[in-house]
Amino acid sequence: MSETAIGGIAGRMPKFIRRADPAVLTAFACIVLLLFVGSLYSRSFLSPEYLLQQLKVASFLGIIATGMMLVILLGQIDLSVPWSVAAGAMMACAAAAYGPVGVALAIPFGIFCGMLIGLVNGIGVAYLRIPSMIITLATNAVAQGLMVVYTGGFSPQDSATRAMRYLATGFAIPGVPNAVVIWALIGAAMVFVLTRTGFGRTVYGIGNRERAAYLSGIDTRRVVMIAFAVSGGLSAFGGVLLAGYASKAAQSMGDAYLLPAIAAVVLGGTSILGGRGSYLGTVAGVILITLLQSILSVMQMPEAGRQIIYGVVIVAMLLLYGRAPASR
Amino acid sequence: MRDWRYWLAEQRGTLLAFGIFIMMFIIYTSNHPAGFTANVVQTASNKGVLLAFVAMAQTLVVITAGIDLSVGMIFLLTNCLASWLVIGTGIETAFGVFAVLGTGLLCGAINGAIVIYGRLQPIVATIATGAVYFGIALLLRPFPGGSVNEDLADALTGRLFGVVPASLVVLMAVVLVVWVPFSRSVLGRAAYAAGSSEMAAYMSGVPIRRGKFAAYALAGLLAAIGGLFLTFFTYTGEAAYASGNAYTLFSIAAVVLGGVSLFGGKGSAIGAIFGALAFRTIGDLLFVFDFDPLWQPLFQGVILLIAVSLGAFALFRVRNRLEWFL
Numbered sequence: 262m263s264e265t266a267i268g269g270i271a272g273r274m275p276k277f278i279r280r281a282d283p284a285v286l287t288a289f290a291c292i293v294l295l296l297f298v299g300s301l302y303s304r305s306f307l308s309p310e311y312l313l314q315q316l317k318v319a320s321f322l323g324i325i326a327t328g329m330m331l332v333i334l335l336g337q338i339d340l341s342v343p344w345s346v347a348a349g350a351m352m353a354c355a356a357a358a359y360g361p362v363g364v365a366l367a368i369p370f371g372i373f374c375g376m377l378i379g380l381v382n383g384i385g386v387a388y389l390r391i392p393s394m395i396i397t398l399a400t401n402a403v404a405q406g407l408m409v410v411y412t413g414g415f416s417p418q419d420s421a422t423r424a425m426r427y428l429a430t431g432f433a434i435p436g437v438p439n440a441v442v443i444w445a446l447i448g449a450a451m452v453f454v455l456t457r458t459g460f461g462r463t464v465y466g467i468g469n470r471e472r473a474a475y476l477s478g479i480d481t482r483r484v485v486m487i488a489f490a491v492s493g494g495l496s497a498f499g500g501v502l503l504a505g506y507a508s509k510a511a512q513s514m515g516d517a518y519l520l521p522a523i524a525a526v527v528l529g530g531t532s533i534l535g536g537r538g539s540y541l542g543t544v545a546g547v548i549l550i551t552l553l554q555s556i557l558s559v560m561q562m563p564e565a566g567r568q569i570i571y572g573v574v575i576v577a578m579l580l581l582y583g584r585a586p587a588s589r
Numbered sequence: 590m591r592d593w594r595y596w597l598a599e600q601r602g603t604l605l606a607f608g609i610f611i612m613m614f615i616i617y618t619s620n621h622p623a624g625f626t627a628n629v630v631q632t633a634s635n636k637g638v639l640l641a642f643v644a645m646a647q648t649l650v651v652i653t654a655g656i657d658l659s660v661g662m663i664f665l666l667t668n669c670l671a672s673w674l675v676i677g678t679g680i681e682t683a684f685g686v687f688a689v690l691g692t693g694l695l696c697g698a699i700n701g702a703i704v705i706y707g708r709l710q711p712i713v714a715t716i717a718t719g720a721v722y723f724g725i726a727l728l729l730r731p732f733p734g735g736s737v738n739e740d741l742a743d744a745l746t747g748r749l750f751g752v753v754p755a756s757l758v759v760l761m762a763v764v765l766v767v768w769v770p771f772s773r774s775v776l777g778r779a780a781y782a783a784g785s786s787e788m789a790a791y792m793s794g795v796p797i798r799r800g801k802f803a804a805y806a807l808a809g810l811l812a813a814i815g816g817l818f819l820t821f822f823t824y825t826g827e828a829a830y831a832s833g834n835a836y837t838l839f840s841i842a843a844v845v846l847g848g849v850s851l852f853g854g855k856g857s858a859i860g861a862i863f864g865a866l867a868f869r870t871i872g873d874l875l876f877v878f879d880f881d882p883l884w885q886p887l888f889q890g891v892i893l894l895i896a897v898s899l900g901a902f903a904l905f906r907v908r909n910r911l912e913w914f915l
Contacts, residue, residue, distance in 0.1 A: 338712060389901035390913055392851050394656060394712055398838055399894040406887025413883060472911055516830065520716055533710045565731070568724030575717040576703060584708040 284530025284582045288545035291578075295552045303559060313438065319551035320444035321499050321506070323544065325518050326525040327451050328379075328495030330543045331488045333526050334455075336468045336535025337386055337393035339492045341378055342522055344404035346515030349375040349497025350504035351408055354419040367422045371501040372494045378404050379493020383486030393489075412512070425505030440502060447495070452540045464488060468535025521550045524575045534585070602848015603860035609846065610867035617870050620877040627752050633873070634754040635746055635822055637866040641760055642815030643836050644843035644865035645768065645858040646697075646808040651844050653801045654784040654853025655704060655711035659719030660812045661837035663696045665828055666726040667816030672735025672826025675817070682738040690813050696722055697809015701802040719837075726828035733827035735820075742821035756818065760862065763814060768858045771807060780804040784853025842893040843868045868892070 299306035325342060332339045353371030356363045363370075378400055385396035421429075431439045455461035463484045466474040475481045499518070504510045529546030531538025553574065557567045597604075617633070618625040643660050650657040667689050674685030696718070703714045749755050771777040779800025782790035790797050815836075820826060841851075847864025849856025872889050875882070907913065 385898065389898060391897050391901060395841060395845070395851055395897050396894075398841060399890065399897050402838055402890030402893055403887065404890075406884075406890040409886045410883055475911070475913075513831070516834075520720055523713060523716065527713055533713055563727075563731075565724045565727035568720045568727065570724075572717040572719070572721035572724065575720075576707075576709070576714065579709050579713065579717075580703075580707050585710070 282530045282539060282542060284528075285539065285542040285545055287578070287582060288528055288530065288542060288549050292545060292549050292552060295549065295556060299552070299556050299559070302556070306559075313436075313441075315551055315555055316548075317438040317440050318555070319547050320438075320440040321503050322518065322521055322525060322551060323444040323547040324447055324502065325496050325499040326522045326543055326547050327447055327540075328492030329522040330526045330529075330531055330538065330540065331451070331464065332393070332492045333523075333531050333533060334464050334468045334535055334538055335485055335488055336471075337485070337489075338523070338533075339379075339382065339397050339489065339496075340394060340519065341382060341397040341401040341404065341493070342496050342519045343513075343515035344401045344408065345375045345378050345493050345496035346500035346503065346518055347510065347512065348378060348404050348408055349500035350510035350514060351412065351500075352497075353425060353501045354421055354504055354510045355411070357422045357425075358419045364422045364424075368425060368428075368498075368501055371504075372497050375497020375500070376490045376494040378497075379490040380486070382493065383489030386489060387482035387485035408512075415512070420509045421504045421507075425501055426508060427505070429502045429505030440506075443502070448540060448544065455540060460484065460487075465536055468532075468537070470536075520571065520575075521554075524571070525550045528575065528578050530582070600857075600860075602856055603863065606847040606860045606863035606867060610863045610870065613867050613870040613874065617874055617877055620874075622877075627748060631746075631748055631754045631756075633870065634757045636873070637869040638756040638760050639815055639818055639822070640836070640839055640843060640869055641862045641865040642763070642811050642818065643840040644847065644861040645763075646811035646815070647837075647840035647844050648847070648849050648856065648858045648861040649771075649780070649804040649808040649811070650711070651849050651851060652784045652853060652856065653780045653804050654787070655801070655805070656841075656851075657700060657715050657805070657808055658712060658837055659696070659700060659715040659722055660808065660840055661833035661835065662719040662722040662726065663693055663809055663812040664816045664819065664836050665833040666696065666722045666729070667693050667813040668819045668823075669726045669729040669735070669826035669828055671817050671820035672737060673729065675741070675820060676736055676738050682741055685738075686817065689817055690810060693809045693811075693813020693816065694806055695809065697806040697812070698802070700809065701805030704805065705798050705801050719833075723828065723830060723833060726833075730826045730828045733825055733829075735826040737820050737824050739824065742824065745818070746821050759818075763811070764859065764862070767807060767811065771803070772857065776800045776803040781854055784855075786854070838893070839868060839889070840865075842889075842896055845893075845896045845899075 296307065305311055325346065329339055329342065349371040352374040353367045356367040356370040381400050382393070382397050385391045385400075386393045428439050428443060433439050433442065455464065463474060463479050463481070466477070466479065467481050467484060471481050500510070500515060503514055525546035526538070526543050527533055527546070528549060529538065529542030529544070531542060554567070557570060562570070618629060621629055623629050643664055646660045647657060670692055671685065671689045674688050675682055676685065700715055700718055703709055703718065704711050707714070745755050745759060747755050749758060775796065776799055779790065779795045779797050780803065782795045783797040783801050787797060843865035844856070844861045845851065845864070846867055847856065847860035847862070849861055871892055872885060875885055875888055
C-alpha cells in the first residue's frame, strides 16, 4: 500500500525505513522516548546492568506474548493465559515433589499441562467453532477451579527445582541472563516458523480469510488447534520460568500477564483481526510494556495509577494505528 | 394464525433458560435444610439479582455482536463510588444514587465511543478500559470500607409485604424501564440489526452507530445498578480484582445460558436474567449438597464450559462446510 505512495518525505527516507511497518517504528520510537524520560528521572536508568535486568524481566512476558501472537495472527484470542501460566508453574513445582524422576520431568510436565489447556481451547475453537474469546475464558475458569481444588485455596508449598531456577536466573553465557537467551531462542524459532515454513504461511492465510485457506486445501482446523496448543504451552513455560524466578508458584501469578501480553502483541502492530503482524513488532511491544512498567514502579506509582495509565496508553496507541477501516 | 409459532421460535432461548432455572430452583429449595421459605427465596434472589443486572448489561452489548469485558470493572467502580456517595440525608442519598448511575452510563458511553467511533475491536478496547475503571475503583477504595444509607439498603434488599423480595421487584422495574423501551425503540432494533448483519443494516439506512452506542451506554448503566445493589448488600465498597473478573466471566456464562447468541442479533435480556438466576442456583447447589466450597470454582467453570459447548450443536445443522468459517 505505502509503496505505491512514495513521494514527499517518505521518498527521501532510507529504504529500510520505508519498508518497515509504521506501527513497529512507532513502538520503537516510544521505547526511545521512555528511555529518555527514564534517564531524566534517574541516572542509573541507562546503565547496562539496569537495562539487562529489564530485558530479563521482559523475557517472561516475551515468551508468553509469543504464544499470544500466534493466536492473534489467526484472528483469535487466548484469554486463558492467567491460569495457563499459574497451572504451568504449580504443576512443575508439584512434580518436583515426586523424587528425582519428578525433578527431572518438572519442566516438561508444566509445559505439558499448559499444552493440554491449549489443546482444549484449540479443539473448541477449531472443531466446535466456539468463539475463542468465550472458550478460552471457560477453560481459564476450569483451570482455576482445578488449581484451587489441588492447592486447597492457598499458594502451594512446593518450591521450584534447581533447573527451573537456573533457567530463570542463571548465567550460561557470562553477562547474559539465561531467561533472555531462552526468549531469543524461542523468538528465533517463531520467526523461522512464521516466515519460512508452510505452517507459518498458513497461519497468516487463516488470519486473513479462513474460508479461502480451507478452499486452498489446507486443513485449517488442525493448524488452529496446534496454534492454541503452542500458545498454552508457551504460557505454561513462561509460568515455569516465573516460578523459577520467584522460586515458587503463587495463586494469582498469571493475572498480571494477560493484559500486558495482548497489549504487547497489539502495540507491536499485529492486527487484532489477524493475518498481519511481525515478530519484531511483538519484541518492541514487550520491551515497551516492560519499560513502561519499570518507569511507573521507579516513580513509585501505586497499583491504581499503573492500571489507569496502562489502559489509557493501550487505548491511545490503538487509536493511533490500530483502527478498523470505516464502513462505506 | 401462526403468530404463536414465530413467537415461540423467537423466545425459545428465553423459555429454555426459564425452564432450566425453575428446575434448578426446585432441586435447590427441596434440598435446602430450611425448605421453600420467604427467607431462602430472599437470599437467593439477592444473590441472583446482582448477576442478573450484570448479565443484562452484557446482553445489550452482545446483541450488537460485541462484547464488554469491562462490565465487571464498571460494577466494582460503581460499588466503590456508592460506598462514598450513597449516604446521608434523603437528598444526599438521592444525589449519590444519580451520581453512581451517571458514572456507570459515562463508563458505558466511553466504551461505546471507543468501539464505535474509535473503531477498535471490542475485546481489546474493553479489556483496556476495564483496567482503567479498576484503577479508578482502587483509587476510590484502596482498602475495603465505606458505608451506605442503611435504611435504603435494607428497604431494597428486604421483602415487600413480608413475602416478595424487594430486589426482584427492582429487577422487574428496571426491565420495564430500561429493557422493554430499548428493545422496542428504533435504537434497540438498530442494535439487533447491527448484530445480525452490520453491512445489511448499514445499507438499509438503519442508525447502527447510534443503536450500538446506546447499547454500550445502557450496559454501563445496568452494570452501575448492579454495583449499587452490591453496595446495598455488603454495606461496603471493595475493589477486588478477582471479583470483577468473576462477574465479567459469569455474565458471559449467564448470557449464553440465557439463549443470547454470541454472534449477535439474537436473544433477549429476559433470557439473560433467567440465565443468571439459573447459573447462581447451580453454583449454590453445591452448598445444599454439602460439598467442600473449594470445588465451587471448578464446578462453575465446568458448567460454563458445557454451556458454551452446547452452541456447537448448531454445527450439525450446517449443510455447507464453508459455513463453518464465518
